[in-house]
Amino acid sequence: MDGKSIKDALPALLGLVFGIALIAGAWNLPPSRFEPMGPAGMPRIVGIALIVLAALETIRVARLQPTKPIETPDEPLQDTRVTARKGLGLIVFVVLTFGYLAIVSLGWLSFIPASVLFLFSTGLVLTKTRSAKTLLLLAVVALVIGAGSSRVLQDVLLVRFPGA
Amino acid sequence: MLKGKTILSTVLATMLALPGYAQDDDYPSRPIEVIVPFQTGGEADLFSRRIVQAVNDNNLLPQPMVVVNKPGAGTTLASRDVKNADPDGYKVLYLHQTLITSNIMGTSDYGPEAFDPIAETHHVCVAYATGGDSGIGDIETLVKMSQDEPGSIKDATLLGSLSHFSTAMLNSASGADIRFVNVGGGGERISSVMGGHTQSMIITPYNVSRDDLGLNGLLYFGPERHHLMPDVPTAKEMGWDIESCVNYWWMTTKGTPSDRVQLLSDTLREAMSLPEVVEYIETKGLNVEFLEGDAFRASIDANVERLNSVASMVQ
Amino acid sequence: MQPLFQSFSDLMGALPIFYIALGSVLGVTVGAIPGLGAAMLISLMLPLTYYMDSTIAIIFLVSIYVGSVTGGLISATLLRMPGTPSAIMTTLDGYPMAMKGQAGRALSLGIFASFVGGLISWGFLALLSPPLAKLALGFGPYEYLALVIMALVTISAVSSGSLMTGLIGAMIGFAIAMVGPDVASATMRLTFDSDALNTGFRLLPTLLGVFVISQVIEDILDQKPVAQQASARLRDVMPRLGDTFRHGVNLIRSSVIGTWIGILPGVGSAVAAIVSYSVARTSSKTPEEFGTGSEEGIVAAESANNASVNGALVPLIALGIPGSVVDAILIGALTIHDLQPGPGLFTNRPEVAYGVITSAFIANIFVFILMLLGSGLIARLCTIPKSFLLPSVVFFCVVGVYSSTSSMFDVWVMFAFGIFGYALRRFGIPIGTFVLGYILAPIGESELRQGLMLYDGSLAPLFTRPFALGFLFIALFMAVGPKLVSTLRKQRATAGDRITDN
Incomplete structure (x- = not known):
């Protein structure tokens, strides 16, 4: 890796974005009659602090001594494939979680069946060995954790889950 | 043939009678949620829980009441939730004068008039x-x-x-x-x-x-001296015409059928007549005084007027 | 003393012991499961305790509380998922140690430090509650403000990356915390006219998203096989007597710091762990090891966060004022039983007042034994394949968030913060500073504004009140100290070179 890269500039950039958002968001807040500092005070202080910090961080990064540009050999091909598969796993995982929450929010399925489905399907995506034994185990775990613990919460601790 | 039709219609009727699709004639047919805008365990929360407990322990309703804590946004999260609910009497708001003060302070754009009042159960003057x-x-x-x-x-x-x-x-x-x-x-x-x-x-x-x-x-700030602090004078005794109390109100969504509001009010009245409930609340220095209907509305109106009279001093 | 012994013998019956044991087990369990926590369990248990005897109810809840803080050690060390803020500092050194194959050693130190922290702070709770609580009342708004500044600078300095990125993270945490109703006037801020944001981003979804969900994402992408490396055998876990002597000073110092910060209302065990961690680092002979698997780091963090639990019980016992979120619920539990916490409790219902104190002690011992015996099993947690572990973690986070506010919106917030937290990690912003900024923002802001009202708009007392000034000095030292020391060293080294040159 190079001593300086795009990545090093990201914290400062993020700081700047948040700083500006804070100052903009606090622009129209009313002053307070009883307080020397109203609701707008703190967002402004923090916004300015963020901008100053972003500037200081930029200076720091700019002054970093560029380390010798190592010719980083590209990661071995095999690794890329593994990464790609994991990346795919991540995408599927995020999609499944999103779907799970959406189904529960919209009330298409009540909480317990949706949870059992979620546990089983994400487990299936993440598992490496898809043998009959793993499938069975996944199903059992999904039932015990998804249905079992929800029922305990529902019946003993009186939590009311959506759609229940 | 006729028989077949009867079976079919029976099946259809049964299907239509599935829970969720049923015409909700016999209210309440599912638990009634009491939306409490305070953190679990806070003093105000506990009184609501004690009353709900009494309702459930004595089976005052065919279905249980459940307390749902929805703290946040200066109580307006809970009040907005009940305000925007279906007017079917399954969501009840438990709150006090904050309903008025948050309106005056501009935190909410509605006051008690946005709800159907059920009853006032207890109060404490400060x-x-x-x-x-x-x-x-x-x-x-x-x-x-x-x-x-x-x-x-x-x-x-x-x-x-x-x-x-x-x-x-x-x-x-x-x-x-x-x-x-x-x-x-x-x-x-x-x-x-x-x-x-x-x-x-x-x-x-x-x-x-x-x-x-x-x-x-x-x-x-009460009308007469408080029994827990008999030596402390009232504002009236000092010649100041001020009064300030926290009144606990039960409200529901505007447009709820009046018979349902009446049922809720009857249930609360019964709960508040139980000696153990009265004792629990009064040992904490609060007064049990049940108001419903016009008397309750008058109490709300008086509060709105009183609080608005100092609005310019606090806004 | 007499009533304290009386209370011990009262609690030696089968029923109280059963409830203390049950509470300890439940506490450790919810503490160890990322997503669940003591505050959630205790608030859900509250209606149940209505049907229990008042003493039993309160000792049961106290035991859950004590167990949960120690339980947090497990997931922080083995999974790098702090289930509660109090375990943030433990992840810094616990997880690297586990990755080096020393999971057992890390757990052992944590368990032992938790135990000692619990014991020392218990001593303060049992013997010195009234004067300590009185002392804590003397802390005004600016003392708290200075404490917040100190904690923020400190965590930014001890986290990985530069001080600047740390502070940027903390300030972004501040920004996120300010969304929603203003702490003082409930005016809506930074909601950009969205009604959904009227409650702001709550603690639990933000914390679980940034720490746990983002770690789940990291784990899916991570190549490193955690499984074989992070396992522990009982032999590794059994504490050796030598540890006591080697870490003795650190243990006592961190426990005292933890107790004191616990006593200050609203500050919490996370800050207790940060402060003692950074003090340990400053006074360590090997400060460079901190953050890479330092034993001292684990000891400091775990003894302090456990000590803060008993510390937080001090104002509850002495004044009837909650020292933490969980304490507020405990006060609710007492009130349900017609009991008023505070010194009056000692005269009116001594068995309950002393029951709180005694059960904190017994639960501490129970948790210690439980963790020792169970740790071999617990450490196998990370041998569970990710395909079983990660979906369950997500599920428990959903359950934990939903059951505390009954709002699906909060669950979505958690999901969004999971992705945000992952982005922060990629950007090289330490998420610990973000979360601390988030937690401390409301305290810092309300104390600043309160102070300005109290002192008629003046900031001067921040520099004239001794404690406040002291905290600011420590913060300044944390910010520039390390650099100063290294520059001095360099100068000395070059001076030395010059001498040899000549």
Whole structure:
């Protein structure tokens, strides 16, 4: 890796974005009659602090001594494939979680069946060995954790889950 | 053929009668949610739980009532939830004057008029107190000190809350110049006054009566003296025409059928007539006084008027 | 003393012991499961305790509380998922140690430090509650403000990356915390006219998203096989007597710091762990090891966060004022039973007042034994394949968030913060500073504004009140100290070079 890269500039950039958002968001807040500092005070202080910090961080990064540009050999091909598969796993995982929450929010399925489905399907995506034994185990775990613990919460601790 | 049709229609009828699709004629056919805008375990929360407990333990309703805590956004999260619910009587809001004060302060764009009132179950009028080692033993001394040396008396309060309004009433009626420090809820106020950072506060009579805090009660904002602090004069006795109480109200969504509101009101009335409920609430220094219908509406209106009269002082 | 012994013998019956044991087990369990926590369990248990005897109810809840803080050690060390803020500092050194194959050693130190922290702070709770609580009342708004500044600078300095990125993270945390109703006037801020944001981003979804969900994402992408490396055998876990002597000073110091910060209302065990961690680092002979698997780091963090639990019980016992979120619920539990917490409780219902104190002690011992015996099993947690572990973690986070506010919106917030937290990690912003900024923002802001009202708009008392000034000095030292020391060292080294040159 190079001593300086795009990545090093990201914290400062993020700081700047948040700083500006804070100052903009606090622009129209009313002053307070009883307080020397109203609701707008703190967002402004923090916004300015963020901008100053972003500037200081930029200076720091700019002054970093560029380390010798190592010719980083590209990661071995095999690794890329593994990464790609994991990346795919991540995408599927995020999609499944999103779907799970959406189904529960919209009330298409009540909480317990949706949870059992979620546990089983994400487990299936993440598992490496898809043998009959793993499938069975996944199903059992999904039932015990998804249905079992929800029922305990529902019946003993009186939590009311959506759609229940 | 006819038989087939009968079976079919029976099946259809059964299907239509599935829960969820049923015409909800026999209210309540599922649990009624009591939406409480406070954190679990807070004092206000506990009284609602005690009442709900009594309803359920004595089977006053065919279905249970359940407490759902929805704290946040200065109680407006909970009130907005009930306001926007279906007007079917399955969501009940449990709240007090904050419904009015948050409207005056602009935190919400609606007041109690946005709901169908069910009943008022209990109330507590507030007291004014100083720390035990503050050396301020009566209200006249406090008023005089605040006038002689402006800024010497600072009130630990929660801006925009009923406490803030109450001290504003005191300032307005007595000519005192008590300044405000925004400290927070009851616990924080007691810490601040006992730590000597601020001098005085609005607090419940129960806390004034507690020996272990050693607070000096100076004034009571109720119509008559409070039994837990019989030595503390009322504002009326001092010649100030002010009153400030926290009244606990049960409301539901506007447009709920009146028979359902009536059923809820009857249920609460029954619960509030149980001696154990009354005792639980009264030992904490609150008064059980059940109001419904027109009397309840009148109480709300009086509060709206009273709080609006000092609106310009707190906004 | 007499009533304390009386209370011990009262609690030696089968029923109280059963409830203390049950509470300890439940506490450790919810503490160890990322997503669940003591505050959630205790608030859900509250209606149940209505049907229990008042003493039993309160000792049961106290035991859950004590167990949960120690339980947090497990997931922080083995999974790098702090289930509660109090375990943030433990992840810094616990997880690297586990990755080096020393999971057992890390757990052992944590368990032992938790135990000692619990014991020392218990001593303060049992013997010195009233004067300590009185002392804490003397802390005004600016003392708290200075404490917040100190904690923020400190965590930014001890986290990985530069001080600047740390502070940027903390300030972004501040920004996120300010969305929603203003702490003082409930005016809506930074909601950009969205009604959904009227409650702001709550603690639990933000915390679980940034710490746990983002770690789940990291784990899916991570190549490193955690499984074989992070396992522990009982032999590794059994504490050796030598540890006591080697870490003795650190243990006592961190426990005292933890107790004191616990006593201050609203500050919490996370800050207790940060402060003692950074003090340990400053006074360590090997400060460079901190953050890479330092034993001292684990000891400091775990003894302090456990000590803060008993510390937080001090204002509850002495004044009836909650020292933490969980304490507020405990006060509710007492009130349900018609009991008023505070010194009056000692005269009116001594068996309950002393029951709180005694059960904190017994639960501490139970948790210690439980963790020792169970740790071999617990450490196998990370041998569970990710395909079983990660979906369950997500599920428990959903359950934990939903059951505390009954709002699906909060669950979505958690999901969004999971992705945000992952982005922060990629950007090289330490998420610990973000979360601390988030937690401390409301305290810092309300104390600043309160102070300005109290002192008529003046900031001067921040520099004239001794404690406040002291905290600011420590913060300044944390910010520039390390650099100063290294520059001095360099100068000395070059000076030395010059001498040899000549």
